[in-house]
Amino acid sequence: MPVLSHLLRCCIGAFLVLLLSLGSAGASLAAGSDASPGALLFEQHCAGCHINGGNIIRRGKNLKLKTLEREQIATVDAIAAIAREGRGQMSGYADVLGRDGDQLVAEWVLMQAQNAWTQG
Template sequence: MSIKLKKLIIILLLTFIVLNLNFIPTALATDTVNAEKIFSVQCAGCHINGSNIVRRGKNLKLKALKKYHMDSIEAISSIVTNGKNNMPAYEDRLSKQEIQDLSAYVLKQAEKGWR
């Protein structure tokens, strides 16, 4: 096999991989239906529609998430897992995957304005 043919095959394979990665939905690993149910049962009591009935400024709206550096799945997962102040920890109530799904759901809802 010639060097030119090997290079062409490598380029085609890389192009195929890159194109496939671009079309994978970002929520592929996220169970959004389950996350919405978890939010309704575990979170909506205090955070209905992204608000906060306990501390108004500490809501789940994008502006507040950014202000408090909570605008990533990792940051949201951390506070859901460990809790903070009035926010209880859910480490013993939810699996790691459920916490990841829930965190992705919260961030997505915040980006959509909780509509």
């Protein structure tokens, strides 16, 4: 009986590990369904405040196309400059985005804004 009990505990433990790994893999795939470098950089460094193009700190400073156009920053270069150098309360991210990371994020952000931030 002790062997059967031990075997059952091992199977349950393995099953739980499998469930946890499937859950985290699914969450990663859902979060990064667009595996482009710009999307990955955005997810790592920007999405904490700019979820789906919004802004959890200052609602009016979002990444929606209407806002980008109103602020006259609806270009890759303008968005890249803000990502790199910061603006207002937002710090610059040049160090963490790496070489050309600002451009990659900006291209992805502008594409998302033009598509009304619809994912998938």
